[in-house]
Amino acid sequence: MELKQQVAVTLAEVAEAAGVGESTVSRVLRNHGSFSGKTRERVMAAVERLGYVPNRIAGTLASTGSRLVAFVIPSLSNIVFPDVLRGASAVLEENRYQAVFSVTDYDPAKEEELAAAMLAWRPAAVMLAGYEHTEGTVKMLRASGCRVVELLDLDGDALDIAVGFSNRAAGRESAAFLLERGYRRIGYVGHDLNRDTRAGKRFSSFCETLEARGAPLVAREIVADASSVENGRLGLQRLLARASDLDAVYFSNDDMALGGYFHCLAEGIAVPSKLAIFGYNGLDIGRAMPQPLSTIRTPRVATGKIAAQLVVANAPPQTVDLGFELIEGATA
Amino acid sequence: MELKQQVAVTLAEVAEAAGVGESTVSRVLRNHGSFSGKTRERVMAAVERLGYVPNRIAGTLASTGSRLVAFVIPSLSNIVFPDVLRGASAVLEENRYQAVFSVTDYDPAKEEELAAAMLAWRPAAVMLAGYEHTEGTVKMLRASGCRVVELLDLDGDALDIAVGFSNRAAGRESAAFLLERGYRRIGYVGHDLNRDTRAGKRFSSFCETLEARGAPLVAREIVADASSVENGRLGLQRLLARASDLDAVYFSNDDMALGGYFHCLAEGIAVPSKLAIFGYNGLDIGRAMPQPLSTIRTPRVATGKIAAQLVVANAPPQTVDLGFELIEGATA
DNA sequence: GTCTATTTTGGCAGCGCTGCCAACAGTGGA
DNA sequence: TCCACTGTTGGCAGCGCTGCCAAAATAGAC
Numbered sequence: 001m002e003l004k005q006q007v008a009v010t011l012a013e014v015a016e017a018a019g020v021g022e023s024t025v026s027r028v029l030r031n032h033g034s035f036s037g038k039t040r041e042r043v044m045a046a047v048e049r050l051g052y053v054p055n056r057i058a059g060t061l062a063s064t065g066s067r068l069v070a071f072v073i074p075s076l077s078n079i080v081f082p083d084v085l086r087g088a089s090a091v092l093e094e095n096r097y098q099a100v101f102s103v104t105d106y107d108p109a110k111e112e113e114l115a116a117a118m119l120a121w122r123p124a125a126v127m128l129a130g131y132e133h134t135e136g137t138v139k140m141l142r143a144s145g146c147r148v149v150e151l152l153d154l155d156g157d158a159l160d161i162a163v164g165f166s167n168r169a170a171g172r173e174s175a176a177f178l179l180e181r182g183y184r185r186i187g188y189v190g191h192d193l194n195r196d197t198r199a200g201k202r203f204s205s206f207c208e209t210l211e212a213r214g215a216p217l218v219a220r221e222i223v224a225d226a227s228s229v230e231n232g233r234l235g236l237q238r239l240l241a242r243a244s245d246l247d248a249v250y251f252s253n254d255d256m257a258l259g260g261y262f263h264c265l266a267e268g269i270a271v272p273s274k275l276a277i278f279g280y281n282g283l284d285i286g287r288a289m290p291q292p293l294s295t296i297r298t299p300r301v302a303t304g305k306i307a308a309q310l311v312v313a314n315a316p317p318q319t320v321d322l323g324f325e326l327i328e329g330a331t332a
Numbered sequence: 333m334e335l336k337q338q339v340a341v342t343l344a345e346v347a348e349a350a351g352v353g354e355s356t357v358s359r360v361l362r363n364h365g366s367f368s369g370k371t372r373e374r375v376m377a378a379v380e381r382l383g384y385v386p387n388r389i390a391g392t393l394a395s396t397g398s399r400l401v402a403f404v405i406p407s408l409s410n411i412v413f414p415d416v417l418r419g420a421s422a423v424l425e426e427n428r429y430q431a432v433f434s435v436t437d438y439d440p441a442k443e444e445e446l447a448a449a450m451l452a453w454r455p456a457a458v459m460l461a462g463y464e465h466t467e468g469t470v471k472m473l474r475a476s477g478c479r480v481v482e483l484l485d486l487d488g489d490a491l492d493i494a495v496g497f498s499n500r501a502a503g504r505e506s507a508a509f510l511l512e513r514g515y516r517r518i519g520y521v522g523h524d525l526n527r528d529t530r531a532g533k534r535f536s537s538f539c540e541t542l543e544a545r546g547a548p549l550v551a552r553e554i555v556a557d558a559s560s561v562e563n564g565r566l567g568l569q570r571l572l573a574r575a576s577d578l579d580a581v582y583f584s585n586d587d588m589a590l591g592g593y594f595h596c597l598a599e600g601i602a603v604p605s606k607l608a609i610f611g612y613n614g615l616d617i618g619r620a621m622p623q624p625l626s627t628i629r630t631p632r633v634a635t636g637k638i639a640a641q642l643v644v645a646n647a648p649p650q651t652v653d654l655g656f657e658l659i660e661g662a663t664a
Numbered sequence: 665g666t667c668t669a670t671t672t673t674g675g676c677a678g679c680g681c682t683g684c685c686a687a688c689a690g691t692g693g694a
Numbered sequence: 695t696c697c698a699c700t701g702t703t704g705g706c707a708g709c710g711c712t713g714c715c716a717a718a719a720t721a722g723a724c
Contacts, residue, residue, distance in 0.1 A: 021674035058710035390680035
């Protein structure tokens with residue numbers, strides 16, 4: 001196929017071809033320092049002619065900071081994280097930063113391992129989900145000297161920068177909403193809470209609110225693996241098998257809720273008159289449903305965007321609460 | 333907050349602390365070359381004590397190849413690409429490779445720009461979606477000497493490695509399926525085809541097949557922006573407003589199809605007796621619908637996985653057809 | 665035309681690591 | 695005891711770039 005010309009063109013070769021010094025080429029290419037217009041042209045011509053592509057590895061080593069931003073995220077199946085990446089990547093690309101990522105699969109030990117691997121690239125910042133990290137991870141991040149951004153959670157103490165919203169508040173407001181609508185026999189269908197600690201926080205504050213108002217959770221069904229539409233459907237089916245007289249169900253997220261809604265459609269359970277459904281995330285799909293999903297819309301893309309902006313601007317340590325929005329749909 | 337100890341620990345410091353030479357530390361850490369057990373222990377103790385994190389930037393510069401794999405993908409909203417990343421990232425992490433990505437937003441010019449930025453990191457491989465690249469991109473990739481993997485499309489000529497399936501075949505089989513089921517007045521609802529060239533290929537071979545069998549496409553509706561459930565719903569609504577007597581609609585993907593299904597639910601259009609719906613992608617959500625979605629399941633995760641494996645193994649140039657599976661759901 | 669202020673330029677020492685090579689042990693056999 | 699061998703080890707020259715500094719060129723002032 002193509003012949004691998006392993007030997008890439010170097011700065012020195014460009015300098016020679018343009019008949020100038022290396023540092024001059026470097027200055028021209030980075031548009032930094034001073035040089036004459038004539039020099040600039042000659043350098044650019046040589047760059048063009050040789051097809052020179054600067055070596056950022058060398059550049060980063062020689063200068064101080066890298067323009068890499070490392071994302072250590074729990075999952076790519078849960079749309080939340082692609083959304084965050086999407087918000088961040090636009091800002092990063094504009095500012096000529098590069099996004100690197102790895103996926104922990106919600107495993108703190110793996111997070112530690114991957115964070116270490118990331119730090120080896122000396123990134124400008126490391127972005128992580130939430131506050132629950134191993135001691136080792138925290139120690140490493142602290143010692144690294146690079147910026148740390150914790151995303152999508154505000155219920156805890158930030159290491160450096162935190163951007164997101166309160167999951168506890170989300171759980172609380174969801175409960176309050178259902179109670180205000182008059183639901184009293186409320187159930188829950190969720191996915192693995194030990195791993196997804198943010199879902200766990202929502203659930204526990206949801207339950208606390210219900211109890212405080214005298215209508216404690218009636219039943220719950222936790223599916224073993226990750227959240228999905230199918231698991232939501234299955235979860236609701238199982239929950240109703242055990243507690244058929246529920247009047248509302250809170251789901252760990254919109255995917256699960258959609259599954260629950262499908263179950264109701266398939267079984268002819270009237271929503272919300274017979275059973276109300278409430279989700280979490282505010283995915284676009286919820287708006288397109290025959291009955292718009294009642295849920296909480298979270299600022300996922302904005303979280304990524306703001307996080308990236310703060311990193312690019314090298315902002316001081318801070319916590320940014322982007323809030324969330326309760327969507328009064330037609331399912332609860 | 334945390335004090336930034338900008339000065340990271342270096343190999344030399346570890347060597348000094350352990351009372352050995354730099355190369356010895358390097359050998360121990362990479363488990364490469366020979367060294368005694370005693371030396372190993374002393375080195376590891378020093379590493380632990382100082383909290384040393386190797387600098388991969390320097391390592392990569394000094395050695396030949398980098399362990400970076402660059403993904404230049406069109407979108408993160410379309411679940412297809414997170415799925416591919418997911419498949420790849422597991423393999424890459426196992427092999428201590430690092431994934432870097434950027435998002436082109438389906439813009440070839442942006443792809444060129446971003447590919448150039450990626451090449452500056454001297455990645456081991458660049459992964460791109462499909463075959464449609466600018467001349468500049470192709471030239472750059474060829475000259476770079478790094479592996480190039482083109483994903484999710486096989487209808488064209490590969491630069492180096494290609495992994496995916498034929499979108500034309502997918503369009504053809506979708507058409508054949510609908511025709512065999514007896515549908516004759518078929519419409520199409522899709523999203524921006526100029527940008528998503530793979531959707532364009534599916535559509536054109538779909539139409540060709542219909543025509544060849546004497547039942548040309550009756551009507552089509554192309555929504556302006558990206559695919560989404562809402563756009564699918566809206567698209568079908570508009571399409572039916574113009575052509576109310578269709579008996580089947582082919583959607584550009586499952587998101588769009590789901591939107592169409594929701595429209596039917598909301599309007600009381602019986603599926604599939606009054607109107608059949610056919611999608612593309614085989615998302616999990618389709619299985620959980622009250623009526624499972626008829627669609628084509630594409631090997632998205634596997635595409636990422638195989639691509640990563642080939643890169644890790646430094647396999648020779650090749651084209652891998654992973655095929656796809658037609659799902660006979662209940663909507664067509 | 666001289667002299668100073670300013671702009672433009674090149675040389676070169678690193679950045680932290682790897683890879684090569686030479687030096688230095690141990691080990692067993694003669 | 696000496697020799698050849700295998701197993702360990704350290705020194706040091708880069709990898710390709712940036713940043714500093716001094717030198718050279720140019721411009722401006724008189």
